[in-house]
Amino acid sequence: MxxxxxxxxxxxxxxxxxxxxxxxxxxxxxxxxxxxxxxxxPNTHVxxxxxxxxxxxxxxxRVAVESTIRMxxxxxxxxxxxxxxxxxNYFYPDMPKNYQISQYDEPLCTNGYLDVTVAAENGPQxxxxxxxxxxxEEDTGKLLHAGGAGRIHGATHSLVDYNRAGIPLIEVVTxxxxxxxxxxxxxAKAYVSELxxxxxxxxxxxxxxxxxxxxxxxxxxxxxxxxxxxxxTETKNxxxxxxxxxxxxxxxxxxxxxxxxxxxxxxxxxxFNEETGDTTSGxxxxxxxxxxxxxxxxxxxxxxxxxxxxxxxxxxxxxxxxRRARLQQDWGVSEFDMxxxxxxxxxxxxxxxxxxxVQPTAARKWWTGELARVxxxxxxxxxxxxxxxxxxxxxEGLISAGDLTDKMARSVFEGLLEGEGTVTEIVSQRGLVxxxxxxxxxAAITAALGDSPDVxxxxxxxxxxxxxxxxxxxxxxxxxxxxxxxVRTLLLEQLGVKE
Amino acid sequence: xxxxxxxxxxxxxxxxxxxEVSSEEVTRAHLDRISQVDERIHAFLYVDPERSIARARExxxxxxxxxxxxxxxxxxxxxxxxxxxxxxxxxxGSRILxxxxxxxxxxxxxxxxxxxxxxxxxxxxDEFAMGSSTEHSGYGPTHNPWDLDxxxxxxxxxxxxxxxxxxxxxxxxxDTGGSIRQPAAVTGTVGVKPTYGGVSRYGIVALASSxxxxxxxxxxxxxxxLLHSVIAGHDPRDSTSINGPxxxxxxxxxKADVRGLKLGVIKELQGExxxxxxxxxxxxxxxxxxxxxxxxxxxxxxxxxxxxxxYYLILPSEASSNLARFDGMRFGIREDDGKDRSVEQVMxxxxxxxxxxxxxxxxxxxxxxxxxxxxxxYYGQAQRIRTLIIRDFSxxxxxxxxLVSPTAPTTAFKIGEKLDDPLAMYLNDIxxxxxxxxGNCAMSLPIGLAPxxxxxxxxxxxxxxxxxxxxxxxxxxxxxxxxxRWGGLLISEAPSL
Numbered sequence: 003m004x005x006x007x008x009x010x011x012x013x014x015x016x017x018x019x020x021x022x023x024x025x026x027x028x029x030x031x032x033x034x035x036x037x038x039x040x041x042x043x044p045n046t047h048v049x050x051x052x053x054x055x056x057x058x059x060x061x062x063x064r065v066a067v068e069s070t071i072r073m074x075x076x077x078x079x080x081x082x083x084x085x086x087x088x089x090x091n092y093f094y095p096d097m098p099k100n101y102q103i104s105q106y107d108e109p110l111c112t113n114g115y116l117d118v119t120v121a122a123e124n125g126p127q128x129x130x131x132x133x134x135x136x137x138x139e140e141d142t143g144k145l146l147h148a149g150g151a152g153r154i155h156g157a158t159h160s161l162v163d164y165n166r167a168g169i170p171l172i173e174v175v176t177x178x179x180x181x182x183x184x185x186x187x188x189x190a191k192a193y194v195s196e197l198x199x200x201x202x203x204x205x206x207x208x209x210x211x212x213x214x215x216x217x218x219x220x221x222x223x224x225x226x227x228x229x230x231x232x233x234x235t236e237t238k239n240x241x242x243x244x245x246x247x248x249x250x251x252x253x254x255x256x257x258x259x260x261x262x263x264x265x266x267x268x269x270x271x272x273x274f275n276e277e278t279g280d281t282t283s284g285x286x287x288x289x290x291x292x293x294x295x296x297x298x299x300x301x302x303x304x305x306x307x308x309x310x311x312x313x314x315x316x317x318x319x320x321x322x323x324x325r326r327a328r329l330q331q332d333w334g335v336s337e338f339d340m341x342x343x344x345x346x347x348x349x350x351x352x353x354x355x356x357x358x359x360v361q362p363t364a365a366r367k368w369w370t371g372e373l374a375r376v377x378x379x380x381x382x383x384x385x386x387x388x389x390x391x392x393x394x395x396x397x398e399g400l401i402s403a404g405d406l407t408d409k410m411a412r413s414v415f416e417g418l419l420e421g422e423g424t425v426t427e428i429v430s431q432r433g434l435v436x437x438x439x440x441x442x443x444x445a446a447i448t449a450a451l452g453d454s455p456d457v458x459x460x461x462x463x464x465x466x467x468x469x470x471x472x473x474x475x476x477x478x479x480x481x482x483x484x485x486x487x488x489v490r491t492l493l494l495e496q497l498g499v500k501e
Numbered sequence: 502x503x504x505x506x507x508x509x510x511x512x513x514x515x516x517x518x519x520x521e522v523s524s525e526e527v528t529r530a531h532l533d534r535i536s537q538v539d540e541r542i543h544a545f546l547y548v549d550p551e552r553s554i555a556r557a558r559e560x561x562x563x564x565x566x567x568x569x570x571x572x573x574x575x576x577x578x579x580x581x582x583x584x585x586x587x588x589x590x591x592x593x594g595s596r597i598l599x600x601x602x603x604x605x606x607x608x609x610x611x612x613x614x615x616x617x618x619x620x621x622x623x624x625x626x627d628e629f630a631m632g633s634s635t636e637h638s639g640y641g642p643t644h645n646p647w648d649l650d651x652x653x654x655x656x657x658x659x660x661x662x663x664x665x666x667x668x669x670x671x672x673x674x675x676d677t678g679g680s681i682r683q684p685a686a687v688t689g690t691v692g693v694k695p696t697y698g699g700v701s702r703y704g705i706v707a708l709a710s711s712x713x714x715x716x717x718x719x720x721x722x723x724x725x726x727l728l729h730s731v732i733a734g735h736d737p738r739d740s741t742s743i744n745g746p747x748x749x750x751x752x753x754x755x756k757a758d759v760r761g762l763k764l765g766v767i768k769e770l771q772g773e774x775x776x777x778x779x780x781x782x783x784x785x786x787x788x789x790x791x792x793x794x795x796x797x798x799x800x801x802x803x804x805x806x807x808x809x810x811x812y813y814l815i816l817p818s819e820a821s822s823n824l825a826r827f828d829g830m831r832f833g834i835r836e837d838d839g840k841d842r843s844v845e846q847v848m849x850x851x852x853x854x855x856x857x858x859x860x861x862x863x864x865x866x867x868x869x870x871x872x873x874x875x876x877x878x879y880y881g882q883a884q885r886i887r888t889l890i891i892r893d894f895s896x897x898x899x900x901x902x903x904l905v906s907p908t909a910p911t912t913a914f915k916i917g918e919k920l921d922d923p924l925a926m927y928l929n930d931i932x933x934x935x936x937x938x939x940g941n942c943a944m945s946l947p948i949g950l951a952p953x954x955x956x957x958x959x960x961x962x963x964x965x966x967x968x969x970x971x972x973x974x975x976x977x978x979x980x981x982x983x984x985x986r987w988g989g990l991l992i993s994e995a996p997s998l
Contacts, residue, residue, distance in 0.1 A: 050605045054826045056593070056706040057585040057607060061740045089822050091871070095844050100825035160844070162830075294871035296880060299710035299819055302740050 007251065008184070010224075010258040016186040017231055018250055019221035022174045022197055025141065026069050027207040032140040032170035033060030033103065040213055044146075044163035052168035054098030059300050062087075066138060066170040067110070067304055068314060069206035073172060074111025074136045075315050076200055084305045085110050087138075087298040092291060095160070096143040098167055104139035106295040110304060111136035116200070118192040119323060120185050126337070127185070131193050132177040143167040172206075178221075178231075186222075186254065191247035194218055198243075199322035211242060218246055219271075222253040224261060232257070233267040237281050240274050248279045256281065329353070333362045343370050346377075347384050354391035360398045368394050372415055389418045396425040409482050410434040436485055440492060443476065443484055447493050450475040461497055469493055505530035506667040507993075510576045510724040513670060517564065517575035524564070524575030528557035528619050531577050535621065535668045538998045543643045544653075544663040546582050547590050548622035553577065560617045572751075573727055574617030579669035581660050582623040583630055584715070585704040586610055593706050594626040594656075596639040597855025598833040607704020608736045609673060609715050616731045621669050624659030628857045629824065630680055630708040632656050633929040634919065637859040642916055645688060646995055647956055651913040654684030660718050661688040665995055671728050672718040677708045678812055679909075679933025681716050682945035686908035686959025689947040689991045691725045691976070692718040694933075696966045697940035698743040700729075701736030709819040710741075712812075712937040720992045722946060722977040726750035729969070743967065753970035757977040760794030764975070765901030769805045770932045776911040778951025782958040783907045786948045789982050790905075795975075798901055802893035804886060808935045809927060811886035814870050814879045815938075821867030827855065862923065891939045898965045903975055906932045908945040908959035936963055944972040946980055947991040957991060 031038055034051035050058040074081055088106035114133035119126050144166050149158030174197060182189045198216060201207040209216050218241075223234035235257070237249045252274075257267055271284035320328075326349070330340040343349055348369040355365035369384065377384050397414055400406040406414070406429070417428035428434075450472050451458050460468040469490055476489045494500070502508065502516055505527050516522045532550045539545055557577070563569045580586065583593050585603035587610075592598045606614070613620070627637035635643040635658025643658040645651040646666040653662040660672035661684030674681035676694035685692030693716045700715045707713060717728035730751055735744040766787065771780060787797050829835035829851030836850035856864070870879035897904055909929055919926045936943045945959040960979070964971040984990055 050603075053831060055585075055603065055605070055832065056591075056598070056601075056826065057603070057704040058605070059703050059739050061738060091822050091825060093825065093828065093845070093848060095828075095830050098826065098831065100828060101822050292873045294822070294868065294873070294876075296818060296822070296871055296876070300707070300741065 006255065010254055011184040013226065014224040014254075014258055014261070015180075015227055016182065016250070016254050017223050017225070017234070018179045018182065018186050018190055019234070020176050020179075020190060020193060020246075021219040021221070022194060023171050023217045024174070024197075024201055024207050024209060025215035026066050026170040026172060027205070028063055028065045028069065028170055030063060030065075031168035032063050032066055032138070033168055036168065038169050040210070040215075042165055044161070045165060047165040048167070052098065053164055054100075060103060060298075062301060062304065063170060067306070069170075069204070070110050070136060070138050070172050071306060071311060072204050072314050072318065073174070073201065073206055074114065075311070076204055076318055076321070077111070077114035077116055077133050077136060077174070079111035079114030079133060079136055081306060081311050082108065082110055082112065082304075083308075084108075084303055086303045087301050088295045089298050091294040094142070095162055096145050096167070098143065098164060102140060102142065103298055103301070104173075105137035109135040109137035116193065116196055117323065118189060118196045120188040120192045122185060129179070129182060129185075129189050129192075131179055131189070134175045134177045136172055136174050139171050139173060141166050141169040141171050187247040187250040190220060190250045191243050194246050195243050196323060203319045203322045203325070205319075214241055217241055220246060220249045220253070220274075222250055222257065223267070224254060224257045232261070233269050235267065235270055235272050235281075237272045237274050238284065242276075245274055245276060249274045249281060252279055252281055333366065335366070346370060346374050348374065351384055351391055355394045358391045358395035360391070360395050364398050365391075365394065368415075372412065376415075376419060387419060388421055389415065393418055393425055400425075400429070404485070405436055406434065407436060407482070407485060410436070433483075435483055443480070443489055443492055444496065446476045446479045446484070447472065447489065447496055450479065451496075458497060461494075461499055466494070466499065506534045506670075508670065509721055510573055510670040510719060511727060513576050514573050514727075524557040524560045524577075524617075524619060525554060527575060528553050528577045528621070531621055531669055534666075538666050539668060541644060541649055541998065542646060542662050542666045542668070543641060544579070544624055544659045544666060544668055545622045546592060546594070546625050546638075546640055546659070549589070552589075553619055553621055557619045560619060563617060569617040571616035571618075571731065573671070573731060575619065576671060577619040577621045577669055578613060578671040578673065578728075579621050579624045579660055579663040580610070580613075580673050581626055581657050581675055583626060583675050583706050583708075584610055584623075584673060585706065586620070586623065589620075589623065591623065591706070592640070593630070594628045594635075594638040594640065595827075595855060595857070595860070596834065597827045597851065599855075600834070601832045603704075605704065607715075608701035608738060609732045610704065612732050612734075613673075618671070618731065621663075624657070624663055624672065626659055626680075627656035628860050629706070629820070630656040630675060630677055630713075631820070631859050631863055633679070633683055633926055634914070634916070635659060635662075635684075636916060636920055637857055639857055644916070645913045646998060647689065648913065650915055651956070652687070652916055654687040654909070654913065656680040657684045657692075657718070661685055661690050661692070664688065664690045664718060664720050665992065666998060667995075670720065671724060673715060673728075673732070674718045675705055675708075675713060675715045676933075676937065677712045677714075677816065678937050679930040681718060682933050682943060682959070682961060683909045683929060685718060685945040686947075686961075687913040687957060689957030689995060690718060690720050691722055691944065691946045691980075692716065693725055693729055693944045693969070693972060694936060694942060695729065695733065695969055696743070696942040697937075698739075698741050699747075699942065699967070699969060700732050701734075701739040701742045703736055703738040707819075707823040709816040710823065711819060712816060714937070721990060722944075722973060722980045723751070723754045725944070726754040726973045726977075745967070748968070748970035750970055750973045753973040754977040756974050757981055758794075759790055759975050759978045762795050762903065762975065763901040764790060764795045764797050765800040765897050765904040766797060767805070767897070767904055767906045768799055768801045769803070770906040774910050774928060774931070775907060776951060776953075778953045779907045779909070779911060779958050782949040782951060783960060786960050786979060786983075787905070789986075790975075790979060793978055793982055800897045800900055800904065802890070802897060802935070804889040804893050805935050807886045808890055808938055809931055811883040811890070812930075812934045812938060813866070813927060814883035815887070817863040817865075817867030818870045818880050818883075819867070821864045821871065824856075824860070824864060827852065829855075859923070887938045890935050894935070894939045894941060894963075894965070902964075903971050904963040906961045906963070908932060908961040912951045912954055912956035912958060932961060939966075941966050942969040942972060944976050946976050948979070948983065949991065950994070
């Protein structure tokens with residue numbers, strides 16, 4: 003932590019607040035049956051409804067409501083017995099109707115919380131982030147600016163892709179988060195990370211951050227202790243965990259500079275530059291845009307029954323942070339190791355491998371070792387590798403039966419990663435068989451000893467370490483398919499040496 | 502069969518079913534009539550004779566194979582241009598949608614097609630259904646067949662005029678504050694605003710979503726009931742549509758019996774501002790209904806006096822949002838001079854050019870009413886009045902089975918007469934608006950000509966939500982009693998043009 007940052011903290015208290023939009027993982031859009039698949043040709047996942055054609059009408063996606071309720075329950079929120087959608091009116095060409103169907107003063111979920119843990123000087127510290135609301139809305143289309151640098155400035159014309167228009171979003175809004183002090187950036191990051199894990203654990207979204215399916219708006223203000231809350235800025239569309247942390251820190255430093263210089267903080271939206279880590283001024287919110295909200299008359303109110311809510315409550319998974327703590331204890335790993343396997347995206351694969359019968363240690367070894375290395379080399383994620391938890395279980399089964407050596411197992415992985423077929427196919431295609439025939443091994447040992455007669459003497463003279471070179475020669479002769487331990491035993495037996 | 506255009510839809514459907522006449526012949530007869538008289542009426546914005554005839558032939562073939570059993574199969578229809586029709590121009594009476602051919606059908610259109618009803622064309626209307634005279638059409642006014650210098654009502658003046666000029670035996674309208682009923686009243690035809698949610702709104706270009714309702718129009722009560730049966734029912738694409746059984750409108754029309762029914766006369770809807778001849782005919786109808794065995798009771802709906810005010814806050818508010826999508830980006834016209842314009846400039850130039858003055862007026866009213874700091878005073882207050890009006894209706898329906906009033910305070914006024922006085926124009930809907938605010942159902946049917954001007958007068962029957970069948974039961978009883986007195990339906994008195 004820089005001295006400058008420390009100075010800011012001594013002088014000011016930060017207050018942060020985070021609004022997060024997350025795309026739900028439903029198959030169809032929020033108000034029509036179009037596909038939500040990412041990456042289709044422009045304007046191929048569209049229909050009269052999501053194009054806002056005159057006369058078309060929205061119909062609420064039940065799965066999206068269900069996902070939002072489950073998210074609300076997981077965030078300890080109250081679920082509204084009756085609520086409505088509202089229209090947020092503003093003109094923009096990426097919005098087919100020139101209004102967005104959202105929720106305004108009647109959100110589906112309110113007043114919850116999420117506990118997050120951050121590492122502090124004297125050990126892990128838990129912060130309770132209070133949740134103001136969770137509501138549903140539809141996404142907009144996407145503008146592509148042509149003839150410039152991809153930005154609207156300097157573009158000759160713009161094209162609109164409405165594939166994203168109408169994709170269901172949930173917006174999770176925190177209450178102002180107070181008392182984080184110097185940990186404000188870490189708390190912000192930990193909160194978004196925990197939110198992401200929760201969405202994944204609930205199965206309501208796979209949260210592909212690289213595709214922008216989770217976007218946070220980060221609010222920051224500073225005030226001197228005892229004074230009124232400062233004016234906040236809102237840094238929009240911060241798309242990665244690291245950026246959330248950096249955006250908070252950057253804004254704290256920038257606002258502190260301004261305040262010290264006696265400059266008033268302007269309530270405005272700011273843009274975060276991923277490359278420089280700076281924020282730049284967007285539009286001022288002083289002349290707040292008037293969205294002319296009113297209840298959406300094309301939709302009936304959402305009125306989830308108590309029975310339905312309770313049924314959904316029964317489907318909630320273990321809270322990710324609690325589950326992680328439990329697994330960490332079960333596996334006997336350090337906080338640091340746990341964090342790094344979570345960061346590597348290996349957690350679910352390890353759990354699945356264990357579920358498939360693999361020992362925890364072995365499961366961790368493969369996913370955080372060999373496979374993580376390959377993923378790193380290929381600059382991809384573990385889930386993109388063509389290796390499954392079941393493959394690991396199968397390979398581990400062969401190893402413990404003595405049918406594969408560790409080295410051969412690596413060869414099987416190589417085959418799997420190259421897409422050569424199933425574990426069984428690869429074992430047979432690559433001729434991976436442990437040689438257990440003592441006679442052929444003894445023959446190989448004899449041959450190796452014959453090649454280096456001096457080694458036998460050394461061993462017999464008590465330099466047992468020299469056995470390594472003979473074992474190595476035998477392994478080479480058998481193309482690595484012999485069991486090295488067995489070779490060693492047979493060699494010592496043959497020379498009449500006891501360990 | 503003598504002149505095919507003078508027959509009821511039920512008669513035509515019967516003759517087509519019995520192979521006495523083909524759908525093609527019936528359709529051709531109406532297309533001929535359109536080409537003869539529509540130059541003077543201007544009920545239609547779009548007619549595609551080849552398409553209609555091809556469709557009629559198809560229906561004839563389906564009938565020959567026994568593939569259609571709908572009671573209106575083969576009968577042609579005129580469709581208000583507010584309904585999306587796949588591949589067929591849909592303008593909503595606005596220049597901003599010129600050239601737009603929707604890639605999909607409104608649910609009503611799908612249902613008409615499935616019933617073998619043949620689309621003749623799209624009818625004129627006040628732009629985006631904003632108006633009571635069809636003078637606010639971006640394509641010129643429609644003329645009332647009873648007097649070509651007069652308005653045919655609005656916003657669905659085109660549909661009503663098509664019926665009254667015998668250009669079509671059936672029509673579809675939409676009613677946000679009276680746009681089916683008031684045109685029916687001033688053209689001597691029948692129109693029903695169904696219970697909100699009784700007919701799918703999917704594909705009806707929204708004016709005010711919480712008030713809009715598509716419904717049937719015809720020249721007699723039975724045809725209206727038959728058409729209503731075709732278009733009614735739950736639609737999964739419209740979550741505000743009612744998911745429940747559809748009443749038997751046709752059986753109710755056949756029943757035609759008011760004996761023992763209590764009819765409430767709304768005290769607030771018969772005094773000031775109502776034309777003498779309208780009141781006279783209204784009272785005569787009450788006498789007829791009494792003779793038929795109904796009991797007439799006066800009821801008070803004290804909050805109706807606030808209905809117009811609430812309506813002109815809710816409607817513009819919702820409309821300002823619904824009409825935001827007309828920005829030149831995706832459909833309709835785009836006002837772009839090719840110079841280096843920003844998207845805001847193109848959007849605003851498009852809306853400036855494409856929208857007419859009444860549409861702009863209401864967008865501005867609504868934008869203002871919804872704006873931050875004014876919402877509670879305007880939109881919020883209007884919604885509270887809406888609740889009070891619903892309570893007025895509930896209280897009234899605890900005493901009576903149906904309510905009756907004149908449909909419109911006056912007969913058809915002259916074209917241009919109220920164009921410069923929006924408030925006078927708005928007052929035309931004073932009796933119809935409370936029904937939309939409450940979501941009830943109502944019918945307008947002809948009850949004679951006003952003595953002072955010889956123009957048609959309409960009676961409005963209002964029933965509780967989801968009791969639309971009562972409209973048909975009472976309406977057909979009154980209609981047949983009046984027809985007995987007159988020796989036929991009032992519409993047969995309409996000028997032959």
